[in-house]
Amino acid sequence: MDLTRRQLLWAGGAISAATLLTGCGGSDDDTAGSAPGATAKPRRGGTLRVGALGRAGAITRDPHGSQANESDYLIISLVYDTLTVPGTKPNTMPRLAARWQPSEDLKTWRFTIAKGAKFHDGSPVTADDVVFSLRRLRGTPSGASRLPGIQAENITADGDDTVVLVSDYANAELPLLLRLTTFVVPKDTADKDIAKAPGTGPFKLDWFRGGNARLVRNDDWYGGDVYLDAIEVKIFESPQAMANALLSGQIDLASNVGAVAARTAKGRGDIQTIRRPNDMAMPIVMRTADGPFADPKVREALRLAVDREAMVEQVLSGYGSVANDILGTGDPAYAKDIPQRGRDLARAKQLLKEARFDTSKTYELLTTEDIAGLAESATLFASQVREAGVKVKVVKQESATFWDKTWLKGDLYTTYWGTNDSVVFFASKTMVSESGTNEAGWQDKAFDTAYEKAIGTADAAERAGLLKEVQRIEHESSGYLLWGMADGIDLAAPAVQGLPTLPGYGRVLLERAWLAR
Amino acid sequence: MAGPLTADTTTAPVRKPGPARHVAVTVLARTGVVLLKRAVLLAVLLALVFVTVELLPGDAATATSERGESAADVERRRELLGLDRPVLERFWDWMSGLPTGDLGTSARGERVTDLLSSAFPNTLLLGGIALLLTAVLSLALGCWAALRPGGRVDRAVSGSATAVLALPEFVVAVALVLVFSLWTGWLPAVTLTDADGSPDSWTMLVLPALALTIPQAGWNTRIVRAALADEARAPHVETAVLDGLPPHRVLSHHVLPGALPTIAAGLATSTGMLLGGAVVVETIFNYPGIGSVLASAVTDRDSPVIAGVTALAGAVITVVLLLADLIRDWMAGGRR
Numbered sequence: 033m034d035l036t037r038r039q040l041l042w043a044g045g046a047i048s049a050a051t052l053l054t055g056c057g058g059s060d061d062d063t064a065g066s067a068p069g070a071t072a073k074p075r076r077g078g079t080l081r082v083g084a085l086g087r088a089g090a091i092t093r094d095p096h097g098s099q100a101n102e103s104d105y106l107i108i109s110l111v112y113d114t115l116t117v118p119g120t121k122p123n124t125m126p127r128l129a130a131r132w133q134p135s136e137d138l139k140t141w142r143f144t145i146a147k148g149a150k151f152h153d154g155s156p157v158t159a160d161d162v163v164f165s166l167r168r169l170r171g172t173p174s175g176a177s178r179l180p181g182i183q184a185e186n187i188t189a190d191g192d193d194t195v196v197l198v199s200d201y202a203n204a205e206l207p208l209l210l211r212l213t214t215f216v217v218p219k220d221t222a223d224k225d226i227a228k229a230p231g232t233g234p235f236k237l238d239w240f241r242g243g244n245a246r247l248v249r250n251d252d253w254y255g256g257d258v259y260l261d262a263i264e265v266k267i268f269e270s271p272q273a274m275a276n277a278l279l280s281g282q283i284d285l286a287s288n289v290g291a292v293a294a295r296t297a298k299g300r301g302d303i304q305t306i307r308r309p310n311d312m313a314m315p316i317v318m319r320t321a322d323g324p325f326a327d328p329k330v331r332e333a334l335r336l337a338v339d340r341e342a343m344v345e346q347v348l349s350g351y352g353s354v355a356n357d358i359l360g361t362g363d364p365a366y367a368k369d370i371p372q373r374g375r376d377l378a379r380a381k382q383l384l385k386e387a388r389f390d391t392s393k394t395y396e397l398l399t400t401e402d403i404a405g406l407a408e409s410a411t412l413f414a415s416q417v418r419e420a421g422v423k424v425k426v427v428k429q430e431s432a433t434f435w436d437k438t439w440l441k442g443d444l445y446t447t448y449w450g451t452n453d454s455v456v457f458f459a460s461k462t463m464v465s466e467s468g469t470n471e472a473g474w475q476d477k478a479f480d481t482a483y484e485k486a487i488g489t490a491d492a493a494e495r496a497g498l499l500k501e502v503q504r505i506e507h508e509s510s511g512y513l514l515w516g517m518a519d520g521i522d523l524a525a526p527a528v529q530g531l532p533t534l535p536g537y538g539r540v541l542l543e544r545a546w547l548a549r
Numbered sequence: 550m551a552g553p554l555t556a557d558t559t560t561a562p563v564r565k566p567g568p569a570r571h572v573a574v575t576v577l578a579r580t581g582v583v584l585l586k587r588a589v590l591l592a593v594l595l596a597l598v599f600v601t602v603e604l605l606p607g608d609a610a611t612a613t614s615e616r617g618e619s620a621a622d623v624e625r626r627r628e629l630l631g632l633d634r635p636v637l638e639r640f641w642d643w644m645s646g647l648p649t650g651d652l653g654t655s656a657r658g659e660r661v662t663d664l665l666s667s668a669f670p671n672t673l674l675l676g677g678i679a680l681l682l683t684a685v686l687s688l689a690l691g692c693w694a695a696l697r698p699g700g701r702v703d704r705a706v707s708g709s710a711t712a713v714l715a716l717p718e719f720v721v722a723v724a725l726v727l728v729f730s731l732w733t734g735w736l737p738a739v740t741l742t743d744a745d746g747s748p749d750s751w752t753m754l755v756l757p758a759l760a761l762t763i764p765q766a767g768w769n770t771r772i773v774r775a776a777l778a779d780e781a782r783a784p785h786v787e788t789a790v791l792d793g794l795p796p797h798r799v800l801s802h803h804v805l806p807g808a809l810p811t812i813a814a815g816l817a818t819s820t821g822m823l824l825g826g827a828v829v830v831e832t833i834f835n836y837p838g839i840g841s842v843l844a845s846a847v848t849d850r851d852s853p854v855i856a857g858v859t860a861l862a863g864a865v866i867t868v869v870l871l872l873a874d875l876i877r878d879w880m881a882g883g884r885r
Contacts, residue, residue, distance in 0.1 A: 089845030173626040177617030273835040276738035436607035468619040
């Protein structure tokens with residue numbers, strides 16, 4: 033799932049871990065890395081009270097609907113299963129689909145449903161249910177972007193336990209794209225009954241009211257042991273209120289509560305801070321198609337003018353890591369060996385001179401306050417590039433205005449992505465010439481070619497080499513200035529164990545959580 | 550529904566109170582006219598809601614779309630939400646559901662009545678408690694201060710009333726959370742709800758109600774104090790004082806009744822302010838009321854939800870203002 037525009041994802045943080053560029057914790061066979069202290073034998077029982085962000089007016093009960101609330105997504109993810117889920121290494125793990133097999137040309141993919149998978153009403157999950165659900169998803173306005181390259185008629189059942197997807201083009205990363213929204217409901221569920229549709233997930237819905245819900249353990253879950261008796265989800269509009277609830281013991285876990293709360297809790301020994309690296313990218317977009325930043329030298333100059341360490345330290349309070357202008361830092365295929373760009377003001381000035389960049393003018397950097405730290409990052413960036421002789425004025429826009437007027441069109445603006453997706457995902461969404469959401473209007477033939485080769489290559493080692501080429505071009509000339517990655521931050525009471533440490537939507541994998549009390 | 554309005558009879562003084570029945574009929578007729586006027590006003594306001602949302606940049610289709618959706622996808626979303634139809638047609642559709650209690654569907658496919666079914670009573674409960682507290686506090690303090698004009702109590706009450714009146718709700722709210730829940734642990738920091746949608750325990754209402762009450766009580770105390778001072782200069786009050794009645798009796802029997810209409814109007818105005826303050830206070834205390842629903846609906850350009858909240862809030866304020874008018878009329882009638 034792409035990040036919904038109005039999603040309140042609060043990035044931020046405390047202590048720097050610049051070395052942590054890949055997901056930490058978790059062994060290779062572990063779906064979600066677990067927080068420290070998870071070495072003890074899990075204990076069964078207890079109710080976990082979880083706070084999650086959401087707006088009461090933006091509630092949705094439809095697993096395939098337009099998602100704005102983390103609270104809704106958390107509830108849906110625990111009640112329903114997707115075909116695949118985020119993992120550490122590899123970054124795509126089986127869930128309702130136990131295994132998958134591509135054809136030679138990487139266009140036809142066969143997914144086998146997990147043995148013993150049952151809906152909460154006891155009926156077994158068949159390929160028809162999965163086909164119905166995927167087609168329902170494909171039929172929503174978001175369907176084309178959530179199931180890229182897959183037409184509804186190319187989703188078919190083969191027998192009782194196999195689903196066949198045929199992609200319009202070779203796509204080595206198809207299973208990764210099924211991680212976030214492919215929730216399965218029984219076939220022929222009518223739209224009016226969708227809120228009551230039984231799921232197949234680790235928890236069953238006991239009740240839902242106004243964004244709050246109680247979920248009870250599904251003892252029959254095919255995916256293994258679930259330790260908690262119940263999970264109570266509480267909706268919070270503001271991270272501050274959620275932090276107060278945790279500090280005063282009204283909830284046990286504050287999901288994705290952000291850096292400000294982590295700073296508040298730092299002095300207290302009775303609160304665990306769970307940091308999930310590579311959670312949120314807040315790049316600055318420089319328009320490449322036309323305008324003052326069309327010259328690659330100018331973009332290079334700005335990338336050399338920014339002080340990345342200071343950005344991480346001040347904007348994220350240190351809860352984050354320095355990045356290298358390449359999106360997809362959490363990907364196992366992320367090219368760590370491309371040299372890290374540092375600050376070089378002399379070279380930046382030289383490049384601006386060579387490009388005949390007009391330094392007498394003041395350039396507007398457009399931003400919003402959608403997420404914590406975004407507007408602050410713009411302000412700090414403006415003061416840093418002034419040292420290279422570039423005058424930037426920060427303009428804050430109201431959220432809806434920004435997405436309507438500035439996004440995809442502006443010369444210089446901030447954007448954000450909180451989905452922890454792969455290098456390929458970001459390339460396909462934001463950098464390939466024909467992509468519908470090419471944020472910087474970037475058209476680069478060599479990049480397009482490298483990208484198409486990479487997603488059409490089945491051999492993992494060979495694909496890694498091709499992906500490196502994709503990242504090299506991106507690092508050199510794309511429209512992105514990615515100065516750092518914010519950690520996702522959860523706060524929890526000391527008794528809560530087995531929490532996920534994956535960034536992005538990996539935070540909802542609570543099926544292995546347990547209470548040591 | 551906007552028929553020709555009848556002449557304004559609301560301010561015509563009741564000269565000869567006839568038999569009780571006659572008075573009752575007059576009051577009912579007048580109430581009906583007032584209600585009709587307010588209903589027309591509310592309809593105009595709701596039309597304005599739709600038009601204003603239309604004028605804002607972006608619409609519900611772009612606000613609820615995801616990144617990666619093409620222009621064609623967003624256009625389809627627009628059609629699904631019915632946003633391709635003219636704004637007045639959509640408004641008329643929404644209005645025609647209003648008499649049956651149908652407030653339409655939110656941009657994310659939820660019924661607006663579902664979104665408001667527990668939120669609105671929760672806000673009424675919180676606002677009601679705050680209004681009651683405000684009335685009691687401001688009357689008590691205002692009267693106490695008015696007993697000895699210019700005395701020490703008067704100076705202290707008027708001074709502190711001005712001070713708290715100047716405090717924004719969020720400052721009061723944050724201070725309350727810090728002191729009463731994070732430092733002392735006496736009261737819950739936030740409001741949580743269960744399956745029934747109402748607060749888990751009454752203790753959760755204390756801090757949000759106080760955060761709303763304190764600034765409003767400051768404002769109303771000043772109104773009470775001023776109204777009593779004005780009334781104290783009336784000739785009948787002087788007569789009562791010269792008759793040698795004790796001060797508290799003069800206050801309760803001669804000064805307060807004449808000041809009541811002004812005080813009632815002040816409290817009625819407070820109702821609107823309380824609903825406004827509720828947006829801020831609900832966010833800080835995570836109180837599940839309509840304030841947060843409204844704020845999020847504006848972000849989403851979700852006209853049916855905004856209009857639904859406006860209609861309910863408008864109905865409540867109308868009733869409160871009507872009560873204030875009735876008190877004024879009753880006092881005016883009683884005085885002649």
